[in-house]
Amino acid sequence: MRAVIQRVTQASVSIGGTLRSQIGSGLLILLGVAPDDTPQDAEWLASKIARMRIFNDSKGIMNLSMLETGGQALVVSQFTLFASTKKGNRPGYSGAALPETAIPLYELFIQLLEKQLQKSVSTGEFGADMQVSLVNDGPVTILMDTHRKE
Numbered sequence: 001m002r003a004v005i006q007r008v009t010q011a012s013v014s015i016g017g018t019l020r021s022q023i024g025s026g027l028l029i030l031l032g033v034a035p036d037d038t039p040q041d042a043e044w045l046a047s048k049i050a051r052m053r054i055f056n057d058s059k060g061i062m063n064l065s066m067l068e069t070g071g072q073a074l075v076v077s078q079f080t081l082f083a084s085t086k087k088g089n090r091p092g093y094s095g096a097a098l099p100e101t102a103i104p105l106y107e108l109f110i111q112l113l114e115k116q117l118q119k120s121v122s123t124g125e126f127g128a129d130m131q132v133s134l135v136n137d138g139p140v141t142i143l144m145d146t147h148r149k150e
Helices: 039-051 099-117
Strands: 004-016 018-023 026-032 063-065 073-077 131-146
Touching: 004 039, 004 073, 018 073, 026 039, 026 099, 026 131, 039 099, 073 099
Parallel strands: 026 073
Antiparallel strands: 004 018, 004 026, 004 131
């Protein structure tokens, strides 16, 4: 799994001009699933994101997690995180899982993140043409890959 995690003061997802989800302060998580991803990848990623200390403490130092700040989360599926630009000018997406693999793992990740945070998580709609708006706070943007774990 790959995730782009953005610390935001607000974020929203609209589909066809209709607001689907919206959050205040927290994390916008763009999530891509690879064909060989497993439930263990979803579990590791959800746990790591919930505990990641990227929110400022009273001294302005990134020292607090979403668990400590009570921040909100918005998860948006994004197969283009597995784009390959190696050949030609048109990205290839064969590195992304097909929906029959990706949807259950995307849904599992959301459930696991909700369990970690002990609150509901806002989402986009898998496979939809979504318009995502955000105000990146910091800016803080972190890339995670469950196969690299760095």
